[in-house]
Amino acid sequence: xxxxxxxxxxxxxxxxxxxxxxxxxxxRAREFIVFLGPSGCGKSTLLRMIAxxxxxxxxEIAINGERIDHLPPGKRGIAMVFQSYALYxxxxxxxxxxxxxxxxGVARDVIDARIAEAAxxxxxPQLLDRKPGQLSGGQRQRVAIGRAIVKEPKAFLxxxxxxxxxxxxxxxxxxxxxxxxxxxxSTMIFVTHDQVEAMTLADRIVVMNNRxxxxxxxxxxxxxxxxxxxxxxxxxxxxxxxxxAAIDRSGDVITVTFADSTTIATDIxxxxxxxxxxxxxxxAEDVRIAPTGQGNVDGKVDVLERLGERTLxxxxxxxxxIIVASDAGNSRVAVGDTxxxxxxxxxxxxxxxxxxxxxARRA
Amino acid sequence: xxxxxxxxxxxxxxxGVRVPSANxxxxxxxxxxxxxxxxxxxxxxxILPLFWGMWLSVHKADTFSTGRFVGLDNYVRLVHDKVFLxxxxxxFYFVLLTVPALALIGLFLALCLNRRTRTAAVLRTLFFxxxxxxxxxxxxxxxxxxxPNVGLLSTIYGWFGATAPAFISxxxxxxIGIAIATIWWCIGLPxxxxxxxxxxxxxxxxxxxxxxxxxxxxxxxxxxLPSIKRTFILVIIIQIVLQFQLFGQxxxxxxxxxxxxxxxxxxxxxxxxxRRWDLGMGAAASEMLFVLILIAAMAQYxxxxxxxxxx
Numbered sequence: 001x002x003x004x005x006x007x008x009x010x011x012x013x014x015x016x017x018x019x020x021x022x023x024x025x026x027x028r029a030r031e032f033i034v035f036l037g038p039s040g041c042g043k044s045t046l047l048r049m050i051a052x053x054x055x056x057x058x059x060e061i062a063i064n065g066e067r068i069d070h071l072p073p074g075k076r077g078i079a080m081v082f083q084s085y086a087l088y089x090x091x092x093x094x095x096x097x098x099x100x101x102x103x104x105g106v107a108r109d110v111i112d113a114r115i116a117e118a119a120x121x122x123x124x125p126q127l128l129d130r131k132p133g134q135l136s137g138g139q140r141q142r143v144a145i146g147r148a149i150v151k152e153p154k155a156f157l158x159x160x161x162x163x164x165x166x167x168x169x170x171x172x173x174x175x176x177x178x179x180x181x182x183x184x185x186s187t188m189i190f191v192t193h194d195q196v197e198a199m200t201l202a203d204r205i206v207v208m209n210n211r212x213x214x215x216x217x218x219x220x221x222x223x224x225x226x227x228x229x230x231x232x233x234x235x236x237x238x239x240x241x242x243x244x245a246a247i248d249r250s251g252d253v254i255t256v257t258f259a260d261s262t263t264i265a266t267d268i269x270x271x272x273x274x275x276x277x278x279x280x281x282x283x284a285e286d287v288r289i290a291p292t293g294q295g296n297v298d299g300k301v302d303v304l305e306r307l308g309e310r311t312l313x314x315x316x317x318x319x320x321x322i323i324v325a326s327d328a329g330n331s332r333v334a335v336g337d338t339x340x341x342x343x344x345x346x347x348x349x350x351x352x353x354x355x356x357x358x359x360a361r362r363a
Numbered sequence: 364x365x366x367x368x369x370x371x372x373x374x375x376x377x378x379g380v381r382v383p384s385a386n387x388x389x390x391x392x393x394x395x396x397x398x399x400x401x402x403x404x405x406x407x408x409x410i411l412p413l414f415w416g417m418w419l420s421v422h423k424a425d426t427f428s429t430g431r432f433v434g435l436d437n438y439v440r441l442v443h444d445k446v447f448l449x450x451x452x453x454x455f456y457f458v459l460l461t462v463p464a465l466a467l468i469g470l471f472l473a474l475c476l477n478r479r480t481r482t483a484a485v486l487r488t489l490f491f492x493x494x495x496x497x498x499x500x501x502x503x504x505x506x507x508x509x510x511p512n513v514g515l516l517s518t519i520y521g522w523f524g525a526t527a528p529a530f531i532s533x534x535x536x537x538x539i540g541i542a543i544a545t546i547w548w549c550i551g552l553p554x555x556x557x558x559x560x561x562x563x564x565x566x567x568x569x570x571x572x573x574x575x576x577x578x579x580x581x582x583x584x585x586x587x588l589p590s591i592k593r594t595f596i597l598v599i600i601i602q603i604v605l606q607f608q609l610f611g612q613x614x615x616x617x618x619x620x621x622x623x624x625x626x627x628x629x630x631x632x633x634x635x636x637x638r639r640w641d642l643g644m645g646a647a648a649s650e651m652l653f654v655l656i657l658i659a660a661m662a663q664y665x666x667x668x669x670x671x672x673x674x
Binding site: 053074080084086103 | 565567568570571572573574575576577578581585586589590592
């Protein structure tokens with residue numbers, strides 16, 4: 001069983017504060033969608049509104065064409081995995097999973113079969129008779145997912161379910177969630193502030209900021225063609241380099257000029273962009289380290305971050321701006337060196353004053 | 364490790380003067396001074412009397428002298444004393460009337476008032492306020508309620524043309540009358556204990572229960588009650604210990620009457636030790652009460668204890 005979810009013009013206020021403002025979104029059946037955004041952007045609130053744990057102040061939410069925003073949480077046909085897992089502490093794992101089915105009068109043998117199947121999928125049959133207090137964080141996480149699976153819901157909602165796990169377990173659980181989605185072919189909505197989780201799990205990412213949706217798109221679309229300066233800065237580690245720049249629209253493509261007169265030819269079509277103050281943006285991997293004087297501009301190395309497969313080089317330009325470049329893992333650059341920085345103009349971005357982004361022409 | 368951690372004087376010591384370094388983990392006997400007052404009163408007012416009571420209970424004693432050792436004589440006299448046996452039964456009857464009612468009504472009030480509204484806050488204060496009254500005031504209030512013909516109860520019954528039950532003078536109702544007054548007086552503490560337990564239940568398991576289609580009854584039975592089980596046991600034990608010591612209400616409302624039917628053990632002890640001056644037998648009755656309370660509280664604890672239950 002799977003479902004498409006339609007969110008139309010939804011708003012939410014807490015007292016005088018608006019947390020979601022006229023927000024619309026279509027989620028396709030079987031899609032793994034991730035709400036990504038900083039703390040307080042309203043992503044968890046939106047998820048809880050779909051679950052029925054928060055009221056909808058304006059607009060409507062429909063599952064498979066049927067409005068559900070007036071239904072109590074249990075009648076919406078969805079299951080949710082909480083950040084804190086929210087397991088019933090006094091019940092065994094088996095009872096935790098059976099509780100929801102018992103309440104709607106599912107036959108005992110059906111419940112037993114579903115629990116056995118969920119335990120098999122999640123590789124936890126040996127845990128069924130334990131209580132949550134006797135389980136590790138990772139095991140509790142599995143039980144919480146199992147409790148969702150046995151309900152055979154139309155959609156799964158995950159509210160930052162990995163944030164209480166340690167780094168290694170988080171990576172493993174992330175992969176297991178992706179496998180679970182492939183296996184169940186169910187609609188899944190996943191809330192996180194971790195862009196790696198979003199990039200690795202999502203069919204589509206919904207980037208949210210400040211009460212509204214900034215961009216909806218596939219992970220690579222979001223990464224390569226961010227719709228706004230916020231998305232460009234939020235998605236990707238390290239964050240995109242931003243430099244204030246003047247633009248020249250006289251040619252086919254735009255040429256940007258930094259305050260120190262460095263000019264860079266981009267691949268952004270001139271006819272799209274209007275005059276005004278702009279910010280030039282380029283990702284660290286599109287800035288190459290070159291011998292001094294042979295790049296677009298020279299910078300002095302401030303900090304090196306050796307990540308193994310690559311080295312992040314934090315350089316300071318003559319006007320004090322910091323540019324992060326990506327170099328080989330075995331980079332010979334040392335702190336204090338002066339290096340040339342070569343920008344890949346074809347992969348650069350331009351942002352106007354409102355934060356709207358312009359990208360290179362599509363190949 | 365600990366004895367290597369030292370705090371040195373910051374001011375430079377005079378040459379040749381040996382400055383001891385301080386180990387911050389070393390026991391500081393002067394800290395004992397802070398505990399001493401409590402220990403003194405705890406020992407002299409509780410520990411000593413406990414053993415003194417045991418010692419008295421095996422002696423023939425009055426106010427002026429501690430007489431000879433009589434072994435278990437006082438206890439034998441007690442178990443053959445009809446008034447004592449009646450008072451034991453009275454006390455159990457009273458505990459049976461009050462403790463379950465206090466626990467259940469306290470729980471009910473807590474469930475009703477566990478919300479963040481102004482009305483709930485006012486009502487919480489109101490229900491708790493009776494607890495701060497002294498037993499004299501409480502019994503005075505309830506005597507006014509129970510007074511035949513002119514009391515509150517009689518007035519209310521009068522509106523419907525009925526006669527109010529004689530809660531103080533009717534032998535079968537007198538203890539119930541005392542129990543009602545006691546429940547009204549003591550309901551604040553159980554309610555507050557239940558409220559604090561309810562407020563510690565994480566909100567998200569209620570949300571999970573809502574997503575699990577649990578109705579209010581299923582939520583209460585499967586989520587709320589199991590979560591406050593420990594507090595329930597605590598309330599029962601506290602109330603058993605408290606209500607076994609019934610004295611003031613019975614003394615002030617009925618003087619133990621009619622016909623000793625509301626005379627609790629403590630009143631029997633008071634009568635024996637301080638009105639008949641048979642201190643030995645009074646002490647023996649006190650020890651019996653001590654053992655009864657201990658047994659009742661332990662039994663309650665053992666029965667409701669759930670092995671391997673982890674929160």
